[in-house]
Amino acid sequence: MVDGTVVPRMHTLITTAFVACLVAGCSGNAGTATPMAGGPAAAAKAPGVAKRFVFITNGDDPFWDACLSGLEEGAKRFGCAAAGITVSRDVNNASAEGQIERLRQYATQPDVAGIALSVIQADNQAIVDEMKKLQAKGVKVITVDGDVNRELYREARSYYIGTDNVVGGRTLGTAAKALLDAKGLTSGGYVQFAGFTDNDNARSRMNGVKEAIGDRYVERDRMADEMDLQRARDNVRNATQNHKDLAALIGIWSYDAPAIADVVTESGSRDKYVIATFDAAPLAIGQMQKGNIDVMVVQNPFEMGVRTVRLLKAMVDDDEAVINEMFPRAGMPDGDVHTTGLRVVVPDRSSPVKDGLFDSQVVEFLTLPDFTAWLAKYHLTGS
């Protein structure tokens, strides 16, 4: 009889210990309501005043690490800590359902004051609905990097911060055309790689590329990998094997650049292709140094992060001055769009891609050493 009772008691003991650990482990931010004493303006941080800005990504991509640095820099620059605002990033699982679920979850949490998200599907009604519900509750909602379909759902967010993706695409297309022409080609095919072909920014960029690269070169395929790195590599392998006249490989999302460079070096066919990619993932920078990437059109996720915080803070504080400064053309077509600059990065001055090809108002032309120097300044590993 004694045996029978001792053992269950032990089990209860252990169960309790497990649950205690679970709760201890998970109660995580329980403490954020009472931030550390001694910080500046501790008085302003009475419970209930604490606010949060949340940045929801579309999926997992090195691009977002630079953006996170920007968010942190922005929080520092614009005095978020003093105002009792914390800024956090939530990495989505690359599905629409994931973004919807996250938006719903934040709608229940009264301390969320602002949400910035990179919309995964521009035409997704459900995501738009959740954004509108958040706005109705008084939460500030902006899109960054990936916008909703502006013709249909513009009112789902107040503003968009990001690259002008069509211009970005055209810039990459122009650079690719210069490289193809310099190889003495008059015709050939190219394939564009992205996470989703239905995503707003991917679609805009791809259309821009197609527009600028001209009719002499034929778009053979647009391949989607759903943000699966392995599949991104498989897509490149399949493209190079399936299209015999392939002359250029265009990477639209940041992890596609190292994927393309890896595959062409592994198959020893680097010289057959012009490789033009978006963004500057840390691995892509290394690949360009090794000569495996011809040109990168680099967005500025760091700056996106900084400006996201600036804009959300201004919206929460009703700071018209800042908002007007960021959106001087308010009321005009696309006046709610704030573009962060683009950079064209080439390995060195000997590249056929020359400064004069681009509108210097929009595009900054850099060689790789200059670019890495800029990264070092902000302790960034990529952009």
Added chain:
Amino acid sequence: MAPLGSSGGSGWRLPRHELALVAAMVAVFVITGWLDPNHTYFATWAESRDIILRNTAILGIIALGAAVVIIAGGIDLSAGSMVAFSATTCALLLALFAAPDDRRLVTVGPLGIGVAIGGSLLSGLLVGTLHTWLITAIRLPPFVATLATLVGLRSFARAMCLFVTKQRWGSESQQINVNTPFFAWLKEHNVVIMTCTFLVLALLTWLILSRTVLGRHLYALGGNEQAARLSGIRTDNVKWFAYCFGSLTASLAGIFLMADSSVAQPGNLARGYELNAIAAAVVGGCSLQGGVGTVTGTVLGALFLRVVIDAVSKLIKASADVYEGMIVGIIVALAVTLTQFGHSGQGARRLFPGGRGLAAIPTIAAFAGLLAMMGAANVDAFAGRTGLLGGAVAGGMLLLLATVRWLEGQRAS
């Protein structure tokens, strides 16, 4: 003569299990509501409730199917892919009924909607039939048969998506937007509709399992397949029902998920849902050996899982889904452990026997410590002291488990 009292244990075990789930759920609610600085559960109760209900309905619908298959002594690993397959089927049928240039599927009429929903439910029946054929005629183990469809169906759905979009609109697409007014309406009222559907389905499943001959045969099949056959039960027919029911619930969930996210995205939709559904059934008291399980248990199991997952996202704030798998894992292990201890005769077993038991103690302590440390990293109050906290938890756990082991040693000698 026959041990007269022995029937009591079996009769009372299940209700006790379910009461324990309810109690644990209430505890999680109260603790979370109290720890959460926003006190979300008390402050914005209605919205939190809606999130939990919606997610529970989806998980629960799939879990009911999983439970029926498990009770019948099988396993259905394909549910997540079946969800994606059914959602894609539904969207593609809608596309066929939409105006030629309508890529958002706004223009589908009642007939198209009916055909799409009917077609996607039918796809569930077909897959269930395929499973039964693979299992009964080809004699594949259920694990293998449904593993094949788990990987196969999703890929098939993606290929189908590419093919139909290309044929219909001239350009391939990996996903189809669904903005049909009916599905928008479904989404608008998703909490009520999904919860009601779930409850009706649960009631129906309960009726089938506990009040029909078929239900009895499901339990008999799961409990002892050979005896069932030798009792004149057409076991293959019963299996057919079980696997069709499993696939049918998944396709129902697929329609709801498609409506809810207004897109059919076969590549990513409902990835891993099958394991959560099986976990819910197991937490609810179903035995993977078959023959044991209840609908109330399964419903409570699904609800409990979703409540705990939701509680964690209230507490962790951002990227809470990182912790989801860990939570489900711990709950499943704990629930089954406790159920086993509920059986008589298991209590005498030692928790940490021999060398391997000894090795388990520091392993568990280390995991507990690391978990505490990672949790504490989210808390400003612990800044700079996360290591200390982790160490303290690990040490405490080590001491506790060592004491248990010592007590067991004392008892054995």
Added chain:
Amino acid sequence: MTPIIAFRGVGKWFPGVVALADVSFDLLPGECHAICGENGAGKSTLMKILSGVITDYDGEVLVRGKPARFRGTRDAERAGIAIIHQELNLVEQLSAAANIFLGRERRTPLGLIDDAAMEREAADLLAGLECPISPRVPAGSLRVGDQQLLEIAKALSLASDILIMDEPTSALTEAEVARLDRVIARLRTRGVTILFITHKMDEVFRLADRITVLRDGRVVKTIDRAATTPREITGWMVGRDIAGHHFHGPRSRGPKLLEVRGLTLPWPDHPRGHRLQDVSLELHAGEILGVAGLMGAGRTELLETLFGATDTAWTGEIRLDGRAVRFAHPEEACAAGVAMVTEDRKRLGLFPDLDVAANVSICSLGEAVRGGLVFRGREEALVAPPLRATAVKAAGPHAAITGLSGGNQQKCIIARWLLVKPRILLLDDPTRGIDVGAKAELYQIIDRLCRDGLAVILTSSELPELLTLADRIIVLAEGRLTAEFPRAEATEQNIMEAATGT
């Protein structure tokens, strides 16, 4: 000569059953010793004690003159005792060599598995046993005879000098039997002591030096081969106190219900080629037909074929009420009024997770249905009469079936089949593992059912049971019908002779 193994007053009780009582005999070094006995005489229990599978028993076993009490099969192996079970213990996916050295793998100096060394040794061992197989072949792909030699090779590699074989020839072809005889002869020249269990008289008299006969767990006799005859041995095997037989009065035989003509059930991949060969019988209402036969004679297969529960296609003819039938599934048999109580209750009969009422109602639950739903009250009302008729003792209809005694579980299963109101009841060894009191109750129940007009086919591994209950007895030996006796002419002696092919 000191006996190499000596049993001294060994006894073993299982709940309700005496498996062995006061068993004493000697095994002399280098001899070949046969143990004979009916099913359930205690042979297997004895082997399990000797090989360390059963560890708690009364009395003692002396090995080489010293008392030994094995706590596991390893202890027995260490004492030089190896056992070749009827169900061979091989890992089918592993190679022959790997099986021989399983658990004692040879290793290279680096601690890696030394396949080459093991294959070399295995090849030597197998060559010594006239077994021309490659040591690399997976054990599962070998013929049964070769698998058996593989087990013997394994025993030899353990340096065992006492070899126990449980019915070694039951699955062998004639050529393989001859080879086994030669192997045994060769082993004996090496001084290996052999103890083998069999009920085939020709084998006993071909191989054994001495014979021990067991009956009801007791030693009847240990005798030199030269001093006895097969007839005498079978007499000792069955010759028990037969008081209590024929307790029932005469029953009236009704019209013919079932007729079986030339039933043959093939057995692919087996040297015998058939499970049943040209079996014919007929069954009348109100009579009990007993089916006698040793293990593997085809009793269960006969009943399963009649019940539509066998997967293999059979030939011949089964006529029910003069109409030819061919049941593809037990359900069809049930619908036609044939019911079967299976042999292995736990494995083939019970639903451990269901309660008593559900276990009884499983075949006829439809009768408790109104409007598609099962009603608890109706179900209880449905199962109450058969539970009463079989006198099941349980706490109530919703008691756990696993909490009942074996006898009551068996009564529940009979109650289950009474509910379908069968005209023919097939009972496959219904009293196995049931205590004496419950047996007598079951006999009365079966007798009463029969008087109510039910036709019964009964198999049993215990001859007295058949003699007690049956009106006629047919005897199967290796799938063939070898004899049929009306009750008046049936004796244990002549049944056993027909079953052992004496």
